[in-house]
Amino acid sequence: MSLKKNSLRLTGTKICVLLTVFLGFGCGAKPTSTDQKNSAGHHSGRDLQKHLDAPNRDAWQKPKEVLLAIGSLENKKVMDIGAGTGYFSYKLLDAGAEVIAADTDDYFIELLTTRSRERARNSKALEIRKVPVDSPELKEGEVDVVLLVDTYHHIDNRQAYFKKVARGLKEGGQLVIVDYKKDSFLNEGPPREMRLTPENVVDELTTAGFVDFDIRTELLPKQYLIKAYKKTSKRVSGTAFMKEYWNENYAKEAYMFGTEPDGYFAAQLNKFQPGRLLLPAEGEGRNAVYAASLGWNVTAYDYSVEAKQKALRLAKKHGVTIDYEVQDAIHATYPKESFDMVGFLFVHFEGDERVMIHEKLDSHLKKGGILVLENFSTEHPKYNKQGPQKESLLYAKETILKDFSNYEILDLTVTHEVLHEGSKEPFECSVLRFVGRKK
Ligand SMILES: C[S@@+](CC[C@H](N)C(=O)[O-])C[C@H]1O[C@@H](n2cnc3c(N)ncnc32)[C@H](O)[C@@H]1O
Numbered sequence: 001m002s003l004k005k006n007s008l009r010l011t012g013t014k015i016c017v018l019l020t021v022f023l024g025f026g027c028g029a030k031p032t033s034t035d036q037k038n039s040a041g042h043h044s045g046r047d048l049q050k051h052l053d054a055p056n057r058d059a060w061q062k063p064k065e066v067l068l069a070i071g072s073l074e075n076k077k078v079m080d081i082g083a084g085t086g087y088f089s090y091k092l093l094d095a096g097a098e099v100i101a102a103d104t105d106d107y108f109i110e111l112l113t114t115r116s117r118e119r120a121r122n123s124k125a126l127e128i129r130k131v132p133v134d135s136p137e138l139k140e141g142e143v144d145v146v147l148l149v150d151t152y153h154h155i156d157n158r159q160a161y162f163k164k165v166a167r168g169l170k171e172g173g174q175l176v177i178v179d180y181k182k183d184s185f186l187n188e189g190p191p192r193e194m195r196l197t198p199e200n201v202v203d204e205l206t207t208a209g210f211v212d213f214d215i216r217t218e219l220l221p222k223q224y225l226i227k228a229y230k231k232t233s234k235r236v237s238g239t240a241f242m243k244e245y246w247n248e249n250y251a252k253e254a255y256m257f258g259t260e261p262d263g264y265f266a267a268q269l270n271k272f273q274p275g276r277l278l279l280p281a282e283g284e285g286r287n288a289v290y291a292a293s294l295g296w297n298v299t300a301y302d303y304s305v306e307a308k309q310k311a312l313r314l315a316k317k318h319g320v321t322i323d324y325e326v327q328d329a330i331h332a333t334y335p336k337e338s339f340d341m342v343g344f345l346f347v348h349f350e351g352d353e354r355v356m357i358h359e360k361l362d363s364h365l366k367k368g369g370i371l372v373l374e375n376f377s378t379e380h381p382k383y384n385k386q387g388p389q390k391e392s393l394l395y396a397k398e399t400i401l402k403d404f405s406n407y408e409i410l411d412l413t414v415t416h417e418v419l420h421e422g423s424k425e426p427f428e429c430s431v432l433r434f435v436g437r438k439k
Pocket of ligand 1: 237238239240242246257262280281282283284285286287301302303304307327328329330345347
């Protein structure tokens, strides 16, 4: 937690500022004693420990919500930078992640080591790493997630530092920053001049090589949470060139596909007992919100940041909760066999990419789980010159029979329809509809 420990030793003013940050003391509250504690070494760590392990911390830090916002942690490798007493490191470990608890401070490194011994933690899953102030010392592509809680604002020369963080992340890996809001709870936490707005953070991280910022200012009372992704050199999905188009359209007030669920999908939802539902490329949330209102536990994603904002607004309006991540379908991973239903609606990939994404849908679904797929069929161009036209993007029954041969077919039809979606004109089309039960 104390990445500026070295600078703590430099000047009395800085010491006061930093202790204010950690302890929530007003500057001058206990200047002499805190200065003495710092120059004496480990005492500051002990004071910090009290703050970091404070019994009331859960109430405002909301660790469960933070972990949920990070997304699936199972089999992911996470570095917790500024781990401090391990408040988040152990929770990440309990959520199934492999964790590197990193800190600059000897006091916390010792504390983490003792705690891990006492708690008989699985040493393979938890590594305690002392790092210098100017580097996370990650190997190239070492981790899936880097988390910094109340630590970002302590780092000097952030552009250089976060370039190193980006290098240490795997392709498509994510960075999660939790830090203090600029203008609230000023009587505790860091002084206002040390705080950064989410916009400041986004600007800095953009220059360090991050993209697709997902900013949550309402999740926690005192802090914002920002998720960002490493700009990837890896091939992006074939639909990446459309991302800007989707973002621009979703940024508009009106819901492009409306706020009512897709009729076919809604009918399927009503036939099965609610459980865990995954909605890849979910767009503005029409299906997710409807499913949640029926009692489904919904996880959705889309590569459009604007889609997520809109979906969350819709969820709020309907008083339901959905878990929504911003990510490209080719990078999306969830634990194997963890969903009762997967809905893949109006999403078109081609070639090997489609096969690979179909394999993912299958792997995420439990045995006995239901896959609902509705996409434009190879007949579609006969009815409409809008929407996908290339045969390789469209669906024929043979594709389903080949890619989902391990499914009991509950419905497989190609049908001519007129869709009524949002503010759009009625849309004549041909769709392929598939409902299958995984054997
Ligand atoms: C036609 S919309 C359908 C949205 C939603 N499934 C529905 O039926 O309302 C297609 C969606 O796919 C998303 N999308 C396209 N390519 C994607 C990719 N590679 N990864 C994640 N989402 C993608 C777009 O952002 C868009 O929201």
